[in-house]
Amino acid sequence: MFEAEASEFQKAGIKIGADQTETEQQLLAEALAPFPVGIRNKSLEMARLYSVLFAFENHVRDFIRETLTESEGVDWLDKLPQKIRQHAENRQQTAIKDSWLEGEKTDLLGFLDFGHLAQLILTKWEHFESIIPSQHWLKQRMDELEKSRNFIAHNRMLLPSEFQRMYMYIADWNRVVGL
Structure with missing residues (x-):
């Protein structure tokens, strides 16, 4: 009460x-x-960028899931290209074996590498072409974002110009998919 x-x-x-x-x-x-002040300040700058990237990457996964569920049905996972599906299943099995490590282990899309997301969209292009401007547009932005993402994932500092590029590409994506 x-x-x-x-x-x-x-x-x-x-x-x-x-x-x-x-x-x-x-x-x-x-x-x-x-930790030293310089490292603390850099970590806080990167934390903001990581948060935006986390939200973006997981939104792309949700976008793929929703689009393919709507266009191919609830069994869309069974229709993934074998190489992509096998990669995700192998990583999922490794995560399950690491039983001490707690976290999400049921979402197969969560086990795909960032680069696989664009590859999956391109493979299933007929379901995405009415939303995404072109394959070139998607590939260029996702390739650039993946490079920056990998810097972040390995705890390397990016320059402010790279922050701006990431924000711009993510804003482009959001505008295109209607966020």
């Missing part, structure tokens, strides 16, 4: 309980505190 009442107060702009944002910021500051 209290939670229902608290929700109504929060909707009205009245703060109830701890501010989660402030708590998260404090926890992050504490976790970063042992």
